[in-house]
Every structure is written in structure tokens, then in C-alpha cells.
Amino acid sequence: MHSLNDLRESFHLYAxxxxxxxxxxxxxEKLIQRLGEDCPITTVRERLRCSNCNIRSxxxxxxxxxxPGKRVVFQYRR
Ligand SMILES: [Zn+2]
Structure with a gap:
């Protein structure tokens, strides 16, 4: 199971x-400040709420x- 600390360097999170x-x-970084760096992603998922629908979906x-410094760049060649 991934914790926030596992993801902070090389991943982006989208809700x-x-x-x-x-x-x-x-x-x-903000999630770590709020929940701690050992917080598993499953906990983050449970806490998310859509600000548009106001439901936990x-x-x-x-x-x-x-x-950092070695960002993955997707290149397409024809
Ligand atoms: Zn929504």
C-alpha cells in the first residue's frame, strides 16, 4: 500500500x-501537512469529497x- 510519502516525489494525485x-x-504536500506522510492513499480516498456535488464519490x-529533475516527458513521433 502506498503512503503519501511514497508518492511525493514522482507522482501527481488527481481526485x-x-x-x-x-x-x-x-x-x-498539503495532504501530508494535514494527514501525515504515512497516511495511506486509501485514507485519502475515503476523505475526498467533490466540492461540486458535495458527495463522497x-x-x-x-x-x-x-x-524532480527527471520528469517524464511524453514524446510523440510521426
Ligand atoms: Zn462531482
């Missing part, structure tokens, strides 16, 4: 609402972006 399709990038999408 997504199934109902209204809203997608918001979460600040991992959000899912968490975890996106790998690479470590």
Missing part, C-alpha cells in the same frame, strides 16, 4: 468525481511523472 467527471489535482488517480 476524480464519477458523477460530474470533475478532476482536480491534489497537493501531496471521488476516486484517486495516481499519475507517474518521474522524480
Amino acid at each position: 476524480e468525481c464519477e458523477r460530474c467527471q470533475r478532476s482536480v489535482q491534489l497537493s501531496i 471521488q476516486d484517486v488517480r495516481i499519475v507517474f511523472v518521474g522524480p
Whole structure:
């Protein structure tokens, strides 16, 4: 199970609402300040609430972006 600390360097977190399709990038640093760096992602997911629908239907999408200085750049060649 991933904790926030596992994700802080190389990942971005997005909260997504199934109902209204809203997608918001979460600040991992702010989550750590609030919940602690050992907080598992499942706990983050349980606490999320869509500010649009005001229901707890959000899912968490975890996106790998690479470590600082070595960000993953997607390149498309034709
Ligand atoms: Zn929503």
C-alpha cells in the first residue's frame, strides 16, 4: 500500500468525481501537512469529497511523472 510519502516525489494525485467527471489535482504536500506522510492513499480516498456535488464519490488517480529533475516527458513521433 502506498503512503503519501511514497508518492511525493514522482507522482501527481488527481481526485476524480464519477458523477460530474470533475478532476482536480491534489497537493501531496498539503495532504501530508494535514494527514501525515504515512497516511495511506486509501485514507485519502475515503476523505475526498467533490466540492461540486458535495458527495463522497471521488476516486484517486495516481499519475507517474518521474522524480524532480527527471520528469517524464511524453514524446510523440510521426
Ligand atoms: Zn462531482
